[in-house]
Amino acid sequence: MSSLELTITDSIGVLTTWTLTETSLHIRTGTSAPSTPWLPLRPNNRAVTQIPIRNVIAVTLSSDHVEVSYVARKSPKSGLSLFRVSGSPSKEGAQFAEQWCGAAMAAAYQGRSPPKKLKILVNPHGGQGKANTIYENKVEPILRAAGCTLDVTRTTHTNHAVELAEDLSLDYDALVIVSGDGLIHEVLNGFLNHAQSEKAFCIPIAPIPAGSGNGLSLNLLGLQDGLDPCAAALNVLKGHALKVDLFSFTQGNQKRMSFMSQTVGLMADIDIETEHLRWMGDLRFILGFLQSVVKLPACKMELSIKVAEQDKSKMVDALHARRNTASFDSPSPTSTRSEHPDDTPGSSGETWIKFDKPCLWMYAGKGPYVSRTLMQFPVSQPDDGFIDVTIQEIVSRKELLNGMNGADRGRCYWLGSNHYFKASAYRAKPLADSGGMLVVDGEPFPFEEYQVEVLPRLGTLLSPHPHYAPEFPLREVKESDLRQKT
Numbered sequence: 001m002s003s004l005e006l007t008i009t010d011s012i013g014v015l016t017t018w019t020l021t022e023t024s025l026h027i028r029t030g031t032s033a034p035s036t037p038w039l040p041l042r043p044n045n046r047a048v049t050q051i052p053i054r055n056v057i058a059v060t061l062s063s064d065h066v067e068v069s070y071v072a073r074k075s076p077k078s079g080l081s082l083f084r085v086s087g088s089p090s091k092e093g094a095q096f097a098e099q100w101c102g103a104a105m106a107a108a109y110q111g112r113s114p115p116k117k118l119k120i121l122v123n124p125h126g127g128q129g130k131a132n133t134i135y136e137n138k139v140e141p142i143l144r145a146a147g148c149t150l151d152v153t154r155t156t157h158t159n160h161a162v163e164l165a166e167d168l169s170l171d172y173d174a175l176v177i178v179s180g181d182g183l184i185h186e187v188l189n190g191f192l193n194h195a196q197s198e199k200a201f202c203i204p205i206a207p208i209p210a211g212s213g214n215g216l217s218l219n220l221l222g223l224q225d226g227l228d229p230c231a232a233a234l235n236v237l238k239g240h241a242l243k244v245d246l247f248s249f250t251q252g253n254q255k256r257m258s259f260m261s262q263t264v265g266l267m268a269d270i271d272i273e274t275e276h277l278r279w280m281g282d283l284r285f286i287l288g289f290l291q292s293v294v295k296l297p298a299c300k301m302e303l304s305i306k307v308a309e310q311d312k313s314k315m316v317d318a319l320h321a322r323r324n325t326a327s328f329d330s331p332s333p334t335s336t337r338s339e340h341p342d343d344t345p346g347s348s349g350e351t352w353i354k355f356d357k358p359c360l361w362m363y364a365g366k367g368p369y370v371s372r373t374l375m376q377f378p379v380s381q382p383d384d385g386f387i388d389v390t391i392q393e394i395v396s397r398k399e400l401l402n403g404m405n406g407a408d409r410g411r412c413y414w415l416g417s418n419h420y421f422k423a424s425a426y427r428a429k430p431l432a433d434s435g436g437m438l439v440v441d442g443e444p445f446p447f448e449e450y451q452v453e454v455l456p457r458l459g460t461l462l463s464p465h466p467h468y469a470p471e472f473p474l475r476e477v478k479e480s481d482l483r484q485k486t
């Protein structure tokens with residue numbers, strides 16, 4: 001597309017030029033000045049405002065009035081906010097203005113339409129208890145500017161989201177969840193019991209970070225945007241459907257869904273024991289970690305893991321290969337039954353291994369970040385058909401603290417005492433004399449025998465990228481370096 005220029009007189013009578021290119025919208029008032037991509041337009045500002053086209057939310061034309069809504073940063077380090085700029089095209093330009101607005105919307109949404117009908121769940125109890133304010137002040141104005149129809153429910157009790165998801169109408173374009181990871185867990189479990197379960201799992205879920213860990217949002221949007229509700233709202237409008245593997249979690253005769261993690265041992269203790277510090281946001285996990293290191297509790301359990309890969313270098317190579325070739329594809333219903341029913345050891349080149357040494361923790365899951373401070377699964381991929389299973393051997397307090405330095409960049413991946421497997425299934429059995437906790441997607445479960453199987457590509461999320469956003473830039477770090485340079 002060659003650039004399209006529209007001349008507009010703004011509300012205070014200043015002549016401006018709006019130039020549309022394939023990648024951005026430039027708004028020039030008066031003489032040009034150095035381009036400042038993050039600068040919002042202010043009256044009498046003579047600079048050029050350069051808006052990435054992805055940040056444009058709506059372009060409307062009514063009688064002789066053109067309005068552009070977009071998100072931008074007030075400063076390079078701040079989060080995104082909603083801005084509007086408007087004015088009147090010259091009389092001769094009225095017809096061209098219509099053409100220009102159509103082209104701008106087509107560029108802004110890459111030829112697609114913004115979602116029309118959204119179901120929104122707001123959990124007033126999530127994280128620091130600010131979900132309502134976050135939704136009303138930041139998210140709703142952006143979704144309204146894009147012309148979406150919003151059907152909002154505030155959850156009133158635990159499992160309310162399960163009940164809502166069980167009966168969810170299938171005609172929503174997306175389900176927006178203003179909370180943390182716990183509410184997403186509830187929604188997926190509601191879908192499991194939906195009368196048209198497979199279709200329900202095709203409704204794309206978009207998280208808006210208003211919980212404590214917000215792991216899913218961090219994994220979809222990255223560290224800079226993952227905790228920014230406006231960036232997450234932009235993802236609701238612009239994200240593509242990304243198919244992700246989910247997990248079937250079976251305990252006794254109870255089957256549930258898990259999408260993010262299961263953990264036992266020290267990491268589980270932290271999650272539960274810092275519950276009352278929810279007001280601290282994700283800092284509660286660091287505080288909990290330091291408290292737990294003093295106790296250094298050992299966890300005794302028997303693990304059987306159906307391993308497909310355990311070579312750490314090969315897993316990194318596979319991750320980078322996937323990032324280079326990933327693309328979006330159209331979602332199709334996927335069976336809720338496991339594709340790995342065959343428990344025969346060695347089936348499909350996979351081998352069951354046993355691990356029963358006491359350990360500090362076992363953490364299994366999908367998505368690099370479980371919270372901003374912990375990249376627990378750096379080589380995780382959305383739909384490789386595997387769950388990443390990690391086991392931290394018992395090490396000294398000093399070694400543990402050293403090893404966790406750089407945990408936000410996945411540095412402990414390379415620790416020799418951190419066993420890392422790509423698996424299609426695993427079973428965990430707590431040993432009789434051991435008390436302990438089991439946490440699934442951040443929620444407490446009975447510390448009893450359970451098993452997990454991967455359900456390939458069952459879930460659907462909205463994502464700006466066809467892969468997880470966070471990068472794992474660390475190549476192999478020598479064990480000695482891990483010990484010394486911390």
Ligand SMILES: Nc1ncnc2c1ncn2[C@@H]1O[C@H](COP(=O)(O)OP(=O)(O)OP(=O)(O)O)[C@@H](O)[C@H]1O
Binds near residue numbers: 127179212441
């Ligand atoms: N109105 C409510 N009152 C009390 N609890 C609620 C209410 N609505 C939902 N819940 C419960 O709040 C819990 C916490 O929600 P969620 O996990 O989304 O936030 P979080 O724990 O702060 O974030 P994260 O899981 O990202 O750390 C969920 O288990 C959910 O069942």
